[in-house]
Amino acid sequence: MDIPIGFAWITPSEPDFVSRRITTGCHLGCAYLSAYLKQHGYESDFFIVKSESPDSFARRIARAGTRVVGLSVDDANFYAVRWLTESIKKIDPSILIILGGLTATFSDDLLLKNSSIDGCLRSYSESNFLELVEAFFNSGDYSRTPGLSRLSGGETIRNPYGRKGPGDLDLFPSPYLSGIIPNNLAVDVGISTSRGCAYKCTFCNPTSMHGHQVMYHSDERVIEELRYMDSCVAEGPRLLLFNEDAFALNLARTKRLCKKIAASPPRKLIFGCETRIEHLDEEVLRVMYAAGFRYLKFGLESGNPRVLNIIKKVRAEDGSRDGYAAEKEYLHKLQKVVGLAKKIGFHTVAGAVFGLPGERLEDSIDTLDMVCRLDVDEYYHNFLYIFPGTEIFNTKERWGYRLEVRDDFYPTIYRTYWPYPVELIPRIEGKIRHIQRQSRCFL
Numbered sequence: 001m002d003i004p005i006g007f008a009w010i011t012p013s014e015p016d017f018v019s020r021r022i023t024t025g026c027h028l029g030c031a032y033l034s035a036y037l038k039q040h041g042y043e044s045d046f047f048i049v050k051s052e053s054p055d056s057f058a059r060r061i062a063r064a065g066t067r068v069v070g071l072s073v074d075d076a077n078f079y080a081v082r083w084l085t086e087s088i089k090k091i092d093p094s095i096l097i098i099l100g101g102l103t104a105t106f107s108d109d110l111l112l113k114n115s116s117i118d119g120c121l122r123s124y125s126e127s128n129f130l131e132l133v134e135a136f137f138n139s140g141d142y143s144r145t146p147g148l149s150r151l152s153g154g155e156t157i158r159n160p161y162g163r164k165g166p167g168d169l170d171l172f173p174s175p176y177l178s179g180i181i182p183n184n185l186a187v188d189v190g191i192s193t194s195r196g197c198a199y200k201c202t203f204c205n206p207t208s209m210h211g212h213q214v215m216y217h218s219d220e221r222v223i224e225e226l227r228y229m230d231s232c233v234a235e236g237p238r239l240l241l242f243n244e245d246a247f248a249l250n251l252a253r254t255k256r257l258c259k260k261i262a263a264s265p266p267r268k269l270i271f272g273c274e275t276r277i278e279h280l281d282e283e284v285l286r287v288m289y290a291a292g293f294r295y296l297k298f299g300l301e302s303g304n305p306r307v308l309n310i311i312k313k314v315r316a317e318d319g320s321r322d323g324y325a326a327e328k329e330y331l332h333k334l335q336k337v338v339g340l341a342k343k344i345g346f347h348t349v350a351g352a353v354f355g356l357p358g359e360r361l362e363d364s365i366d367t368l369d370m371v372c373r374l375d376v377d378e379y380y381h382n383f384l385y386i387f388p389g390t391e392i393f394n395t396k397e398r399w400g401y402r403l404e405v406r407d408d409f410y411p412t413i414y415r416t417y418w419p420y421p422v423e424l425i426p427r428i429e430g431k432i433r434h435i436q437r438q439s440r441c442f443l
Contacts, residue, residue, distance in 0.1 A: 002065025005044035005133060007034055010084065012076035012411065021051045022080055026185045027072050028192055028243060029101065031175030036126040038180065039173045042133055054080075058087035062095070068133060072101040073111070075387055075412040085116040096136060100125050105209055106389030107413065108149035109156050110405070120149040123161065123209055124195065126172050169195065169217045176225050183232040187269070190243040191229065193222045193257070197245035199276070201301075202311045203356070205389035207245055214249065219257050226266055236268025239295065247273035251284055258291035270294045272347075278333040282340050289344050296341055297349040300379075303331065303370025304363040307356050312391075331370060338374045348376040354425050355384040355418040357392055357399035364425045371428055381427050386416050 009027030026046055034044045045064070049057055061069060069088060073081045085097050097118050099111055104120035111117055119142070121128055128147040135142040143150060146162030175181050181189055196214040197207040229240060248254040272295025288296075302308050305324035309315070314330045338348050352371055354364050371379050386392050386403060396403060400419035406412075 003043060003045040004066065004137070005034075005037060005042060005068045005070070006047050006061055006064060006066040007031075007044060007070045007072075008047045008061075008084070009072050010077045010080045012074075012080065020054060020083055022049060022054055022057050022084060023051050024049050026181055026189050028175065028181075028189050029072055030070060031180045031189070032172055033070060033100075033126055033129050034180045035173040035175040035178045036130060037133065038178055040130055042130075054083040054087040055091075057084055058091050061088060062092045066095060068096045068098065068136060070129065071097070071099050073099045073103045074101055075103050075107075075385075075414065078103055078111075078413050082114055082116070085114065089116040096142075098129070098132065100129070102205055102209060102387070102389065103413070104149075106205060106387070108158070110413065112149065112151045112156055118150070119145075121145070122147045122149060122158070128162065169215050170221050174221065174225055176228050186229045186232045187238050187240050190241040191222075191225055192243045193217050193247065194244045194249075198249065199246075200312050200316060200391075202391035202395075203353070203384060203386070205387045208389050214246075216250075216253065219253075219260055222257060223260055223264075226261065226269070227264075230266035230269050233268040237270050238268060240269045240271055241295075242271060242273040244274075246275045248275040248277070248280060248284065248288070251279065255284055255287050258287045258293070261291035262287070265292050272297065274298065277337045277341070278330050280337050280341075282344075285337075285341055285344050285346070289346065294345070294347055295349070296346045297351065298334075299353075300334065300350040300367070300370060300374070301353045302356055302359065302363070303352075303367040304359065305331065307359045307363055310358040311356055335374060338376060342375070342377075347378070348374075349378040349380070350374055350376045351380045351382060353382045353384050355416070355420075355422040357395070357401075359420075361420050361424060364422070368426065368428060379428060381425075383422050384416065384418070385412055386414060387412075388414075 007030040008024050009030055011023050011025050024047060026048065030046065037044050047061060071081050081099070088095055088097060097116060098121060099117055100121045104111060105122040108120040108122065111120055121132070125147055128145055132142045132145040132148065135145060144159065146159055148159045150157055176186055194214055194216045196210040196212070198212055198214055199207060200212055269292060271293045273293060274297040277296065277298040301311060301313055305319065305327035308327040308330065309319035309324055314327050319327055341348050350371060352367050354367065386396055386401060402417040404415045404417070406415055
């Protein structure tokens with residue numbers, strides 16, 4: 001049977017960039033699109049492949065009778081997406097190719113220079129993608145779709161977004177409960193109970209994609225999805241990650257939801273999340289633990305108060321006026337919360353970013369010292385990569401960065417050159433560096 005609409009998420013993998021082989025996975029954002037289309041009478045499917053050439057993958061898409069291909073693109077999988085779209089158009093130029101995601105939102109100009117791409121849908125796009133599909137199949141003219149970027153006469157035309165996204169995420173059907181995500185992949189894909197973040201860190205583009213606002217699924221929807229995902233597990237325990245920017249940002253919701261989960265806890269799942277933690281207290285942590293949370297990840301970013309102020313991690317105001325008091329208090333709170341979390345039984349993980357604006361080599365040592373004082377179970381030693389859609393992208397020259405657009409064979413579109421040699425920063429030895437361990441280490 002022909003499947004008129006197909007989705008693919010190409011996983012960025014460095015060896016594949018060299019060999020030009022493509023591997024795909026089940027993508028949560030695309031799954032939401034597919035579930036929304038299904039609710040409105042349009043069938044779609046995922047293309048899951050493992051290490052296949054772009055031409056072979058394109059032939060697979062054409063043989064399936066696909067007329068519209070949706071691809072989620074970010075700066076890490078951009079080149080693989082470009083290889084695939086060029087192959088699709090060589091085989092069948094009439095197939096409509098639409099890109100979505102972070103890079104489609106903030107680098108649409110760059111993407112549309114590739115003649116194999118028909119359009120970019122900016123920001124979250126369930127409703128807009130449905131409008132595009134309806135217009136394409138009914139009249140062939142999808143050019144008025146809200147939020148669409150396209151080329152016309154060599155110029156990028158950006159349609160306005162139209163109506164705002166829903167405040168209630170439950171308006172979008174569940175990709176799990178509607179059968180879009182296969183049972184055997186559900187836990188690996190993870191769950192999302194909210195979208196967005198209210199903070200304005202200058203290096204982060206996912207949060208700016210939705211205007212620094214937060215939307216939530218209802219408690220009932222989350223509970224129903226968790227029960228379904230627990231039923232998909234043959235043998236536990238399995239770690240299920242909550243894929244959102246800041247799960248525990250809303251304390252009242254966090255306590256309410258976790259108490260409901262704890263009232264009838266999953267039998268084969270334990271949970272992990274990434275969130276801001278400086279506002280958490282012992283009550284919230286114990287409620288989360290009782291609900292099954294064992295893995296707690298947060299972004300330290302920097303251990304230097306001045307650098308924290310520059311990146312607006314704590315506040316947007318100039319902290320030099322009060323000696324960076326709020327930033328120092330933030331670091332103090334992190335130590336307190338991590339200590340509580342470890343005492344309760346959480347596996348704690350901190351993310352550190354080096355090469356931040358205004359940072360000097362000696363400032364990076366403050367970050368390493370802070371990681372040691374926190375005594376987390378795991379830390380991620382990251383370097384800053386500058387992406388469109390962030391404040392730093394617009395102020396990079398002020399801080400001494402240089403960006404280079406790479407034509408091919410690089411992990412991101414933009415290569416970042418830092419103002420100081422970040423490779424000289426030592427790594428902390430003795431810390432577990434990766435979460436890919438047996439789930440039993442969290443019990």
